Amino acid sequence: MLSCSRIFLRQGLSTGARSLAAPIQLTSYIHTTHVNKDETVASGALIEAAKGMRVIPTRGQAAKEKLYGFVQDLCKQNLGEEGYRYFPFALGLFTTIGFCNVTNLLPYIEMPTQIIGCTVAMSTTLIAGLTIKCIAKHKLDFASFFFPPGAPIGLAPLLVPVETISFFSRAVSLGVRLGANLTAGHMILHIISDFGAQMLASGTVGGGIGGVLCTAALVPVCILEMAVAVVQAYVFCMLTTMYLNDAHELH
Amino acid sequence: MLSRTCLLARQSSKLPLYSLTNRFSSDVAEVKESKNPLSTGQTGAAVLGGSILATAVSKEMIVLDADVLAGSILFACTYGLGKKVGPMVIDGLDKYTKNIETTMSEGKKVQIAAYEAAIAEEKAAIESLKLAGDIFDIKRELVQIEIEAEYRRRIKTVHTEVKKRLDYQVELESTKKAFIRDHIVAWLEKEVIASISPEQEEANINQCIASLSLLAPSQ
Numbered sequence: 001m002l003s004c005s006r007i008f009l010r011q012g013l014s015t016g017a018r019s020l021a022a023p024i025q026l027t028s029y030i031h032t033t034h035v036n037k038d039e040t041v042a043s044g045a046l047i048e049a050a051k052g053m054r055v056i057p058t059r060g061q062a063a064k065e066k067l068y069g070f071v072q073d074l075c076k077q078n079l080g081e082e083g084y085r086y087f088p089f090a091l092g093l094f095t096t097i098g099f100c101n102v103t104n105l106l107p108y109i110e111m112p113t114q115i116i117g118c119t120v121a122m123s124t125t126l127i128a129g130l131t132i133k134c135i136a137k138h139k140l141d142f143a144s145f146f147f148p149p150g151a152p153i154g155l156a157p158l159l160v161p162v163e164t165i166s167f168f169s170r171a172v173s174l175g176v177r178l179g180a181n182l183t184a185g186h187m188i189l190h191i192i193s194d195f196g197a198q199m200l201a202s203g204t205v206g207g208g209i210g211g212v213l214c215t216a217a218l219v220p221v222c223i224l225e226m227a228v229a230v231v232q233a234y235v236f237c238m239l240t241t242m243y244l245n246d247a248h249e250l251h
Numbered sequence: 252m253l254s255r256t257c258l259l260a261r262q263s264s265k266l267p268l269y270s271l272t273n274r275f276s277s278d279v280a281e282v283k284e285s286k287n288p289l290s291t292g293q294t295g296a297a298v299l300g301g302s303i304l305a306t307a308v309s310k311e312m313i314v315l316d317a318d319v320l321a322g323s324i325l326f327a328c329t330y331g332l333g334k335k336v337g338p339m340v341i342d343g344l345d346k347y348t349k350n351i352e353t354t355m356s357e358g359k360k361v362q363i364a365a366y367e368a369a370i371a372e373e374k375a376a377i378e379s380l381k382l383a384g385d386i387f388d389i390k391r392e393l394v395q396i397e398i399e400a401e402y403r404r405r406i407k408t409v410h411t412e413v414k415k416r417l418d419y420q421v422e423l424e425s426t427k428k429a430f431i432r433d434h435i436v437a438w439l440e441k442e443v444i445a446s447i448s449p450e451q452e453e454a455n456i457n458q459c460i461a462s463l464s465l466l467a468p469s470q
């Protein structure tokens with residue numbers, strides 16, 4: 001049974017696009033995988049992207065460095081010094097999801113991040129891995145997750161179930177947030193474009209006017225979808241780093 | 252009808268002044284950059300692309316459905332955003348690169364300045380070492396002069412001391428001789444005086460009186 005990361009890889013790489021940083025094997029940090037040809041190709045893409053780097057960067061290299069610095073700042077902010085070793089994982093996650101989200105906007109292309117099943121599976125695996133890591137590190141102290149510090153002990157029968165549900169619902173919410181946003185945006189785009197195409201194809205004056213209006217309405221939606229694609233990648237990565245920090249520090 | 256010379260003069264007045272090296276190439280038709288996109292040689296790529304697109308659409312290789320509309324709008328938005336935002340992004344990236352270059356140049360300049368200062372110090376040290384050689388020679392000469400002076404001072408001292416001792420010996424000898432001479436003279440006087448009898452003394456006195464008497468009337 002293929003892990004979600006391999007489906008991720010196969011679909012992502014089948015479009016023939018090279019991602020900026022595809023240490024995809026690091027996204028399988030949580031999974032038990034072995035190196036296969038997809039991951040080798042993805043690693044090769046990373047190595048290829050890093051070739052020809054100069055001390056004084058070109059514009060392309062400067063853009064890569066800016067992206068690198070952006071994710072680095074995110075990790076420093078959320079993970080601190082001890083958790084900074086997860087930075088390669090975060091960078092790979094951000095660039096891969098960002099690439100998939102942006103590529104998903106193109107017509108006739110469907111990337112894994114639009115498939116809610118895939119994103120939920122990815123987030124569930126992430127949260128499961130974090131939980132295992134947290135238990136392995138903190139042992140029984142892990143249970144303090146389900147009772148916020150400073151809360152009165154009398155509220156425990158109420159707070160513990162709520163916190164437990166909140167903790168485990170992260171697994172679903174993380175993936176659903178990503179998949180649902182992209183799906184919704186894609187759906188809106190499809191509805192408006194379908195409407196506009198049918199109006200234009202109707203051959204009437206009103207249909208023409210309506211088609212033009214729909215085409216005009218597509219413009220802000222497209223721009224919004226481009227923004228959502230990048231923002232959702234950032235949100236996913238940021239939440240992952242925050243959950244990682246929680247797993248390390250226990251609040 | 253204007254003469255050929257007048258026509259040539261008119262033409263030459265309108266023509267811009269070309270350098271001698273450029274003369275013949277400028278006589279041939281000038282190729283100016285045309286800003287009109289519909290001019291000759293500009294529309295080839297667009298016509299080819301448009302024809303291929305039209306063929307594909309007519310043959311239903313590209314079906315004009317909702318996705319094509321969405322894709323074209325997306326392409327247009329990307330192009331527009333690229334035109335609007337692209338220069339700002341490029342400026343930002345160029346500024347970033349410039350900052351790195353400036354920082355590295357600053358570091359490089361500081362290091363170069365430090366190395367130049369060190370080189371100047373080394374050169375000054377080498378120059379001072381050259382002067383030090385002259386100073387050593389001067390000092391060596393001074394020392395030699397002092398040694399010579401000391402030597403001469405000592406020679407003089409020795410000379411003075413030896414002369415003192417020799418003078419003492421001379422004085423001693425002369426004093427001895429003076430004593431001996433005085434003693435002998437005194438002994439001789441005494442002996443002579445002791446050897447003079449009263450008769451001789453009287454005879455001598457009478458002789459002296461006689462001589463004086465002879466001398467006295469002549470004056």
